[in-house]
Amino acid sequence: MNETLRELLIDYLDGSLPPTQRAEVEELIAADPSAARFVSEHQELWAALGDAYGDQAIEAAVQPSDAFRARVTAEVESSSAARAWPPQQLLALAACLALSLTLFTWLLTDRAPGAQLSGEDQHVVRYLHVLQEYDVVDSMGAALDLHADYDVLRAFEGEIEG
Amino acid sequence: MLAVAADHPGAFERLVVVYETRVKAGVYRSIRDASSVDDLSQEVFLRLYKARHRYQPTARFETFLYRIIFNLCVNHTQYQARRRTWSLDTPVGDDEGRTIDPEDTRAGVPLDQLEQDERAVFVQEAVESLPDSQRRALLLSRFEGLGYEEIGQVMDLSLQAVKSLLWRARENVRRKLQPILGGSSDE
Numbered sequence: 577m578n579e580t581l582r583e584l585l586i587d588y589l590d591g592s593l594p595p596t597q598r599a600e601v602e603e604l605i606a607a608d609p610s611a612a613r614f615v616s617e618h619q620e621l622w623a624a625l626g627d628a629y630g631d632q633a634i635e636a637a638v639q640p641s642d643a644f645r646a647r648v649t650a651e652v653e654s655s656s657a658a659r660a661w662p663p664q665q666l667l668a669l670a671a672c673l674a675l676s677l678t679l680f681t682w683l684l685t686d687r688a689p690g691a692q693l694s695g696e697d698q699h700v701v702r703y704l705h706v707l708q709e710y711d712v713v714d715s716m717g718a719a720l721d722l723h724a725d726y727d728v729l730r731a732f733e734g735e736i737e738g
Numbered sequence: 739m740l741a742v743a744a745d746h747p748g749a750f751e752r753l754v755v756v757y758e759t760r761v762k763a764g765v766y767r768s769i770r771d772a773s774s775v776d777d778l779s780q781e782v783f784l785r786l787y788k789a790r791h792r793y794q795p796t797a798r799f800e801t802f803l804y805r806i807i808f809n810l811c812v813n814h815t816q817y818q819a820r821r822r823t824w825s826l827d828t829p830v831g832d833d834e835g836r837t838i839d840p841e842d843t844r845a846g847v848p849l850d851q852l853e854q855d856e857r858a859v860f861v862q863e864a865v866e867s868l869p870d871s872q873r874r875a876l877l878l879s880r881f882e883g884l885g886y887e888e889i890g891q892v893m894d895l896s897l898q899a900v901k902s903l904l905w906r907a908r909e910n911v912r913r914k915l916q917p918i919l920g921g922s923s924d925e
Contacts, residue, residue, distance in 0.1 A: 582905075583901070583905075586901075586904075586905060586908070590879065590885075590886070590904075592885060592886065617912060617919055618908060618912065620919050621908065621911060621912050621915060621919060622880060624857070624861045624915060624918070624919070625861060625865070625876075625880050625881075625911075626880075627854065627857065627858050627861065628857075628858040628859075628861035628862045628865070629767050629861075629862070629865070629877065629880070629881060630881070631763065633858060634763055634766050634767065636772075637762070637766045637772040637775055638759055638762035638763045638766055638775065640755075640758045640759050640762075644758065644776055644779070644780070645751070645754050645755065645758065647776075647780055648754050648780050648783045648784070649750075649751055649754070651780060651783075651784055652750060652783070652784060652787045655784065655787075655788070
């Protein structure tokens with residue numbers, strides 16, 4: 577039996593052919609003993625599957641029950657309830673979030689570097705890099721006759737910044 | 739399903755009543771383990787409920803439903819296979835080391851019924867020996883009323899792949915059942 581005929585017969589057995597084509601295949605089956613044998617064997621196979629797996633064969637394992645339906649409904653309700661928060665809880669959650677955000681912002685602002693320093697200290701912090709440069713200059717010490725005082729720093733400030 | 743998706747009161751409960759047996763049957767045919775049918779079927783309904791807003795009425799509801807059943811059963815089968823591999827060294831028997839002697843429940847059953855039962859067992863063994871994908875495609879085609887395209891959607895396969903899978907499944911089972919089927923051809 578060729579593959580085209582075999583596929584046609586399988587489509588016929590699966591009921592996927594339109595009525596006109598079905599009638600043609602039935603004529604063909606009547607005229608071709610090998611096609612007829614193929615179809616009857618597969619019909620028998622289909623019936624055997626029905627005996628082994630049909631509704632009657634598996635009836636005991638798939639009995640509907642009130643207990644099952646109650647379990648499913650309860651499970652669905654509990655999963656929905658877990659998702660849907662009551663408005664009071666949502667309000668409380670929003671309040672907690674707002675409070676946390678405020679506290680976090682306040683902590684960040686208050687602890688910013690230099691926020692609590694005097695004007696002069698802030699100036700020192702700003703020109704800390706100048707102090708670091710001064711360490712290099714100071715190592716040359718006496719040769720340059722420099723003093724690590726504020727005026728000297730101010731003098732260097734312009735040069736290093738430039 | 740559209741009523742369930744629109745959250746109409748009582749719609750989901752009605753859907754469970756209408757589809758309970760079909761879901762359980764689909765699960766049972768797929769896993770052949772009666773003790774897990776209720777738990778898996780419950781999970782099917784739960785997933786169906788959670789996915790209700792994703793349901794598009796362009797596809798048949800059954801296709802949507804069997805896709806959930808199929809995925810769950812495939813996962814279950816793989817999990818069971820892994821468990822069996824882990825417990826291969828465990829001896830068969832109860833906690834006290836006694837071997838299990840199953841009771842003969844068939845005493846008093848008429849002879850023709852026994853023959854029919856044995857034939858059914860023979861068919862089941864032939865089907866169970868198929869590769870998983872062939873077995874599932876065959877059962878979806880034979881019992882769940884799904885066409886090639888729908889089986890393709892459920893199993894994530896092309897139309898041609900489904901046809902080929904079904905053809906191989908039929909042929910493999912037919913060969914194995916040759917002794918009990920009337921025909922004798924084996925082309």
